[in-house]
Structure formats: C-alpha cells, structure tokens
Amino acid sequence: MPVNPDLSVDLFNCKLKNPTILASGILGTTRDLLKTVSLNGAGAVTIKSISKEPRYGHPNPTVLSFGPGLINAVGYSNPGIEKASEEFCELDQVGCPVIGSLIGTTAEEFIYVASIMDKMGFAALEVPLSCPHTPGYGKMGNQDNPEEVSRIVTAICSASTKPLFVKLPPLASAGNLIEMALAAKESGAYGITASNTIGPGMLIDIDSAKPYLGFGIGGISGPALKPLAIATVFELYKAVDMPIIGTGGVSTGRDAVEMIMAGATAVGVGTAVLSRGMSAFRDIADEIKEILSLRGANNLSEVRGLAHR
Amino acid sequence: MKDLPRTVKIIKRTVHNNDNVTLHLDAHISYSPGQFLMIWLPGLNEKPFSIAGHDSDGVMVTVRRRGAFSGRLVELKEGSLIGIRGPYGRPFKLVGNCCIIAGGIGLACLAPVADLYKDAPILYGEDRASSRIYQERFPSASFYTTDGSAGKKGFPTDDLESVIRERGCDMVYCCGPEPMLVKTVRICNALGVGCQASMERYMKCGTGVCGQCACGQVRVCVEGTVFQGNELLQNPDFGRRRLDASGTWRPV
Ligand SMILES: Cc1cc2nc3c(=O)[nH]c(=O)nc-3n(C[C@H](O)[C@H](O)[C@H](O)COP(=O)(O)OP(=O)(O)OC[C@H]3O[C@@H](n4cnc5c(N)ncnc54)[C@H](O)[C@@H]3O)c2cc1C
Ligand SMILES: Cc1cc2nc3c(=O)[nH]c(=O)nc-3n(C[C@H](O)[C@H](O)[C@H](O)COP(=O)(O)O)c2cc1C
Ligand code: FES
Numbered sequence: 001m002p003v004n005p006d007l008s009v010d011l012f013n014c015k016l017k018n019p020t021i022l023a024s025g026i027l028g029t030t031r032d033l034l035k036t037v038s039l040n041g042a043g044a045v046t047i048k049s050i051s052k053e054p055r056y057g058h059p060n061p062t063v064l065s066f067g068p069g070l071i072n073a074v075g076y077s078n079p080g081i082e083k084a085s086e087e088f089c090e091l092d093q094v095g096c097p098v099i100g101s102l103i104g105t106t107a108e109e110f111i112y113v114a115s116i117m118d119k120m121g122f123a124a125l126e127v128p129l130s131c132p133h134t135p136g137y138g139k140m141g142n143q144d145n146p147e148e149v150s151r152i153v154t155a156i157c158s159a160s161t162k163p164l165f166v167k168l169p170p171l172a173s174a175g176n177l178i179e180m181a182l183a184a185k186e187s188g189a190y191g192i193t194a195s196n197t198i199g200p201g202m203l204i205d206i207d208s209a210k211p212y213l214g215f216g217i218g219g220i221s222g223p224a225l226k227p228l229a230i231a232t233v234f235e236l237y238k239a240v241d242m243p244i245i246g247t248g249g250v251s252t253g254r255d256a257v258e259m260i261m262a263g264a265t266a267v268g269v270g271t272a273v274l275s276r277g278m279s280a281f282r283d284i285a286d287e288i289k290e291i292l293s294l295r296g297a298n299n300l301s302e303v304r305g306l307a308h309r
Numbered sequence: 310m311k312d313l314p315r316t317v318k319i320i321k322r323t324v325h326n327n328d329n330v331t332l333h334l335d336a337h338i339s340y341s342p343g344q345f346l347m348i349w350l351p352g353l354n355e356k357p358f359s360i361a362g363h364d365s366d367g368v369m370v371t372v373r374r375r376g377a378f379s380g381r382l383v384e385l386k387e388g389s390l391i392g393i394r395g396p397y398g399r400p401f402k403l404v405g406n407c408c409i410i411a412g413g414i415g416l417a418c419l420a421p422v423a424d425l426y427k428d429a430p431i432l433y434g435e436d437r438a439s440s441r442i443y444q445e446r447f448p449s450a451s452f453y454t455t456d457g458s459a460g461k462k463g464f465p466t467d468d469l470e471s472v473i474r475e476r477g478c479d480m481v482y483c484c485g486p487e488p489m490l491v492k493t494v495r496i497c498n499a500l501g502v503g504c505q506a507s508m509e510r511y512m513k514c515g516t517g518v519c520g521q522c523a524c525g526q527v528r529v530c531v532e533g534t535v536f537q538g539n540e541l542l543q544n545p546d547f548g549r550r551r552l553d554a555s556g557t558w559r560p561v
Contacts, residue, residue, distance in 0.1 A: 027528075029520035029556045032545075036526045047522065055556045060355035061347075063514035064394075067311035074519060079557040087558075207316035207390060210351035274518050275310060 005292035006299040007285055009043065009159035009266050011243055012124040012163040012190060014097040016043035016266060016284040019256065023270035024049055024101040024126060024167075024248050025074060031088055038086045038095040038107060041282025043266065046126060047088060049101040050117075052109045058133075059214035064203070069222025069249070070271050071201055073133040073215035081113045091121035099165070101126045105136045107155040118160035123164045124190065127152060129180075130169035132199030132219045139199075142188055144169055146176060146183035147283050153187035163190035165245060170195040170228040171235055191243035193268060194232045197221045222271035225249045237263025237305055251275055253287020260300055261307040312516070314349040314392030320366055322387055325442040328374040329414070336367045336393060340422035341400030343535045345506055346370065346455040349392030354378045357512045357530075359484075360396060371417040371442060377419055396513045398534045401505050404480035408432070408472055410465050410493055412485020416442060418507050418534075422482050423447055430472050432465035434485070442485045457559040466492040480505065481538075487561040492550040504538030510551050515526035523552055 007018040022045040026169025034045045036082055043091045045088075049237050070076045078084065089097045100122035104110040110127070117125055129149060131138030138144060143152065148165060156164055166184040180194050197219025203212045211217070229248025236244055246264025250256050251272035259267045272280040289301075321333035323413065323503045338346075340360050348370065349355040356378050358370040359419065372382045385391070401422055410432045420443065425432055431450035435441055438459030441452065451468065452460030461467075466489060473496075483493040484507040497504035510522035510529040517531035520547050525544035539549045 026518055027520040027523075029552060030523045030527045033520050033523045033528070035322070039526075048556070052559060056555045059353070060513055061314065061349060063518050064314075065516065070518070074513070077521075077555050079555050083557050120398050160371035203313065205314065205316065205351060205392065208392070212313055212349075214354065226476040271518075274516055278517075 003293065005289055005297055010046075011266055012097070014123050014197070016097065017264040018043040018288070019260065020269050020281045020284050021099070021245055021266050022046055022281070023268035024128065026270040026273050028101075031091070031094060033096060034094045035097060036278065037281065038278070040278045041095055041285055042269070043281075043285070044097040044099060044123070045094065046099040046101055046268075047084070047305055048078055049103045049128060050078050050081050050113060050301055051075055051076060054078065054083070056295050061212055061214055064212055065274060066203055069220055069224035070274065071203055071213060071218040071220055071293040072197065073213045073218035075215060076131070076134050076137060081116050085116050085120060085153060088120055097123035099124045099126050101128065103128060103137055103154070104152070105141055107151060110152055110155045111159040114156040114159035118162060122162060124165060125156065125160060126167055126193055127145050127156060127163040128167035128196055128250060130167055130174075130196035132169070132173075132297070133215055133217050137167070144174060144180065146179040149180045149183040150187045153184050153189050157188035157241050165189065165191045165193045167196055168232070170198045170248065171227045171232040172226065173198050177232065178235065179235055181240045181242070185240055185242055189242070191245065191265070192236055192240070193247055194236055195225075195248050197302040198228055199227055220237045221248065222275070223249045223251065226255060230258055233264050234262040236305065237308065250284065251280065251290075253284050253291050256284055256288050257291050257303060260304050263305045263308065265304070314347070316390050317393055319385055319387055319391065325371075326439055328383065328440065329339030329442045331361060331369050331371045332382070332385070333369045334367050334393070334484055335363070336398065338363075338368050338396060340368065340396040342403070342425065342493055343400035343418060344396035344398050345534065346393045346395040347397070347441045347512075348382065349394070350378065350381060351392065351463075353381060355392070357515060359507075362424055362436070371414065373414040373481045388530070390548045395515065397530060399532060401482060401507075401535050406481040407482055408469070408476060408478040409482045410469055410485075411483070411491040412465065414442070415438065415486070415507070419482055420486040430476060432468060432472065436464040436540060464489065466496065469493060470500065473497075473500055478502060483507070490541070494541050497538050498542060505535050505543060506538065507526040507534045508536060509534070511554055519551050520552070521552060521556065524545055
C-alpha cells in the first residue's frame with residue numbers, strides 16, 4: 001500500500017504541489033496576502049478580478065455568512081489594471097503559480113486588460129462570465145451565453161498567449177452550460193473553472209424588512225453550493241475535454257476528492273477560508289493525501305473522473 | 310457559522326458634544342477589550358466600531374461624526390434599531406501594570422481596558438477641546454490638544470516616555486491615528502516596554518474573507534486589530550499605506 005501519494009498536478013505548464021487553488025475574490029487583493037495563502041499550503045492562487053478602471057463595488061454588507069455558506073455582493077471592487085500591474089509584480093515571491101483574473105464589459109476592455117496581464121508574471125488567466133450580482137458583468141451583463149463567451153474569449157486570446165480559464169456558472173442556473181464550454185474551447189480557451197457562485201440569491205432581515213446585502217441580491221458559495229458545483233463538473237467532464245478547476249464548497253479533503261472524482265483537475269477553495277481559517281489549504285491537502293493513501297492510490301490521476309467509470 | 314446582523318435597540322444615548330455620541334445597546338455580548346462590532350444601518354451601509362464598554366444593560370459604542378454613515382449614527386434617537394454582528398478581531402492581551410495612550414476616538418477602543426485597570430494612567434489627545442469624550446468616565450486622564458484649547462498643548466506621546474519611566478509600566482495600550490501608533494511603538498521599543506496597538510484598515514467582511522483590510526501579510530480584522538509593537542515594526546505597510554474601498558493603496 002502506498003504510504004506517500006503524490007498530490008502534484010500538471011496544469012498550464014506548471015507543476016502545482018497539490019490541487020488546492022485559492023478562488024478569485026477571496027483575499028486576492030494584494031501580493032502579500034497571496035504570499036500568506038501560499039505559505040499556508042495552496043498549490044496555486046488567483047487574484048481578485050481586475051477591470052480596466054478602478055471600481056468601488058457595492059455598499060456593505062457585501063459578504064455575510066448565513067449558515068450553509070456565504071452570500072456575497074462585493075461588486076468587483078478593484079483598483080483597476082494600472083494599479084494592479086504595480087501591485088502584482090515580481091510574482092515569484094508568492095511561492096506558487098498565480099492566476100490573473102480579469103473582467104470587462106466590452107471586447108475593447110478585455111483586450112486592454114489582457115494585453116497588460118499578458119506581460120505580467122501570471123501562470124494563467126481566468127475570466128469569470130457568470131457573476132450573478134454586478135450590473136454590466138456576468139449574468140447582469142448578458143455574458144453567460146455561448147455567443148458572448150466566443151466573443152470574449154476570442155478577444156482575450158488575441159491579446160494574450162497565456163492559458164485562459166473561463167469561469168462558468170453552475171449547471172443549475174445555466175441551461176446552456178455545455179454550449180458555453182464548447183464555445184470557450186473553440187475560441188481558444190485552455191480550461192474551465194466551474195463554478196462561480198450561484199445566484200441571484202437574497203436574504204431579508206425581518207425586523208427592518210430590508211435585504212441584508214447592500215446590493216440586495218448576491219451569489220451563494222460554500223457548502224450550499226457544493227452539490228450544484230459537483231454536478232456541474234461532472235457534466236462538463238463528460239462533454240468537453242479540457243482541464244477543470246472544480247470550485248464550490250470545497251472545504252475538506254473529502255470534498256476535494258469528490259470534485260476530482262467528478263472530473264476536476266484541481267479544486268478552487270474560497271469560502272473554506274472562513275470556516276477553516278488560513279490553514280484550509282494545507283489541511284485539505286493533508287486530508288486528500290490521507291484519503292488517497294487509504295484507497296491505495298498513488299496519485300490524483302487514479303481517482304480523477306472515477307465517478308464516470 | 311450563521312453570522313447575519315441581528316437587530317438591537319438603542320436604549321440610551323450619551324451625548325458628549327456636537328460630534329460624539331455613545332450609543333448604549335440592548336445587547337449583552339461576550340467580548341474582550343479591543344474587539345469590534347460591524348454596525349449595519351439597513352439600506353445605507355455597514356461599518357466597524359469598537360466596543361467601548363458595557364454596563365448591566367448591555368454594550369456601548371461611541372461614534373464620532375465624520376461622513377454619511379457616522380453622521381447618521383450619531384443622529385439616531387433612543388429606541389432606534391440597528392443591526393450588529395461580531396464581536397470580531399483579536400483582542401488586547403491583558404497585563405495589569407499598564408499605561409493607556411489614545412488619540413481621538415481611539416479612546417473608545419481602549420475604554421474597556423481603562424475600566425479594568427482603574428489606576429492605569431491615561432494619556433489622551435484631541436485636535437481641540439470641543440472633541441473631548443469621556444470626561445466624567447475618566448476624570449483623571451491627562452488631556453492634550455493640538456491647538457492648546459484645553460489641557461496641555463501638544464501630543465500625548467510627548468509625555469509617554471516620562472510616564473513609563475515614573476510608573477515602571479510593563480505594557481502600553483495604544484489606539485489612535487497611525488502616526489501616533491508609530492511614535493508610540495517606537496518609544497516602547499526603545500525603552501524595552503511591551504506595547505499593543507489597535508489598528509484601523511478599511512473593512513468589508515470583518516471576518517477574513519475579502520482581503521480589504523490587508524496590511525503586509527496579515528488581515529487586520531482577524532490577525533488584528535490588536536498587534537504587538539514588534540509585529541507592527543516588521544510590517545511593511547504599518548505607518549505607510551492602506552487599501553481604500555477599491556483596493557487602491559493610499560498613504561496613511
Ligand atoms: C476596527 C475599527 C474600529 C472603529 N471604531 C470606531 C469607533 O469606535 N468609533 C468611531 O466613531 N469610528 C470607528 N471606526 C471608524 C468607522 O468605522 C468609520 O470608518 C467612520 O465612522 C467613518 O465612516 P463614515 O462613513 O461616516 O465616513 P466616510 O467619510 O465615508 O469615511 C471617512 C474615512 O473613514 C474610513 N472608513 C470609511 N469606511 C470604512 C470602513 N468600512 N472600514 C474602515 N474604515 C472606513 C476611511 O479612511 C474614510 O476615508 C472604526 C474603524 C475600524 C476599522
Ligand atoms: C466574497 C467573495 C468574492 C468573490 N469575488 C469573486 C471575483 O472577484 N471573481 C470571481 O471570479 N469569483 C469571485 N467569487 C467566487 C469564488 O471565486 C468562487 O467561485 C465561489 O465562491 C465558490 O467557491 P467556494 O464555495 O469555495 O467559495 C467570490 C466569492 C466570494 C465568497
Ligand atoms: S475586512 Fe474582509 S478580510 Fe478583513
């Protein structure tokens with residue numbers, strides 16, 4: 001029986017020491033915080049999404065824990081690509097591969113941001129086209145359909161040669177999920193991140209009769225999202241031959257192995273930073289190792305997609 | 310893990326002056342000195358406020374009028390409802406033989422420490438006399454004003470070294486504008502005296518998720534707001550820069 005399973009993952013020309021990847025929008029505001037996440041064991045990290053111009057986002061409350069997960073409407077606050085290109089320099093210091101997340105509302109904006117990110121030290125890029133709560137972007141920008149996916153991926157790939165992940169909504173909120181993934185692939189994307197939060201969702205304070213979130217509606221992440229995200233990865237793995245970063249409610253090694261058995265190459269970890277603390281990455285990796293060891297598996301390839309066989 | 314704002318009533322207001330009001334909340338909260346609450350005004354915003362103490366009715370916060378949000382808070386009437394979540398943040402480690410040094414509304418954060426150690430000297434500064442809070446609560450505080458309109462003209466840090474030497478303090482507790490924290494931490498470091506300072510950064514989630522309160526490699530809302538002086542001296546952003554609501558660096 002193998003005592004020391006290999007957790008490494010080959011993805012976008014990098015070798016990740018384990019499959020945990022910090023999801024975009026959680027802690028990815030500064031290079032120093034990415035360093036902290038890396039020191040806590042992440043295999044790779046994703047920066048918070050960056051637009052062409054600075055954005056202040058929605059009023060608070062923007063992130064609330066409601067029990068089975070988080071509801072958030074941060075609204076893509078970010079300093080804009082000019083400041084971000086100063087912040088996310090010398091990325092070797094981070095200690096693991098860094099993924100650059102970019103957002104835009106027009107092909108011109110995507111090209112502008114992508115051409116700058118192309119010259120930065122990112123190992124790969126990621127473009128979310130599935131945010132449920134920010135006007136102009138994702139669902140509220142009508143970007144979650146195959147035509148827009150093609151247009152946006154084509155634009156980004158014209159400006160950057162870095163491997164590009166397209167971040168899609170959960171299957172439960174996207175009847176055209178597979179068409180979007182196929183469109184992404186045909187237009188030059190390298191992989192899929194699945195999934196974003198599911199939404200729009202809303203919670204109302206019955207004393208004030210007002211929604212809790214400053215923006216009213218938001219996206220749901222964490223354990224509440226997990227079954228929806230697993231099903232999304234399962235369907236994508238069947239339909240498209242691309243690496244998948246399985247994201248949504250991964251907070252234990254068991255969750256991660258479930259995601260990988262559904263077909264994920266690596267797993268995104270976001271909300272678990274709240275439930276398990278900064279050490280979530282190392283803890284999840286250790287738990288995956290233990291599970292593989294008990295199964296007698298030497299590496300992740302031996303369990304990847306196993307739920308399909 | 311459910312941690313949504315809960316509604317509490319303002320049962321009493323203590324008006325210190327035009328711009329500073331203490332709100333007594335109908336909320337019994339188990340907290341440690343130095344921790345903060347996120348206060349929510351439905352439909353407006355939600356921001357961090359230090360727990361400024363408690364009595365048999367519940368906890369209190371002291372609000373200084375600055376912009377739209379604090380301006381609305383100080384105007385709220387008795388009986389009004391607000392949302393709160395928390396307490397959050399790493400609190401002060403309590404050491405008895407101490408000295409307390411505060412700038413402006415930073416005194417609110419230190420007040421629970423002062424309540425605990427009644428004979429600890431308090432050095433407290435304001436820009437002008439009319440901003441003074443807690444005159445009755447801490448009547449023996451040494452008061453400083455920048456413009457000399459009351460108390461001693463100057464800054465509370467002017468006398469910190471002599472107070473530490475006279476009293477032989479083991480610990481200095483500090484909260485206020487960042488230049489004052491820097492000065493205090495340096496003085497304590499030079500004298501070999503322990504120091505804990507509570508820091509402010511822009512906060513959204515207050516629970517370590519959003520990254521808005523980044524300072525060096527730590528999150529002020531979780532690893533802080535209270536830091537040891539030597540941790541701060543090693544933090545490259547301390548005394549230098551903070552993120553604004555967009556995530557753009559601004560000088561402190
Ligand atoms: C841990 C902590 C404890 C605090 N305790 C108190 C207290 O006990 N009493 C008190 O009066 N104030 C306290 N504050 C400040 C308070 O949270 C507000 O920032 C302040 O009231 C100004 O908000 P405003 O909307 O009225 O003014 P604005 O004009 O909107 O803001 C003025 C300045 O306040 C700061 N600020 C605004 N929003 C935030 C935010 N969400 N988080 C952090 N800083 C912000 C920014 O530097 C801004 O430039 C505390 C802040 C922190 C971080
Ligand atoms: C507070 C918060 C902010 C987020 N911001 C972004 C973002 O800027 N860009 C993005 O692509 N996804 C963003 N997401 C979605 C996450 O990257 C992730 O897809 C989702 O939270 C599901 O993973 P989890 O259950 O592990 O958190 C955000 C999620 C949260 C909770
Ligand atoms: S305020 Fe969100 S991480 Fe500190």
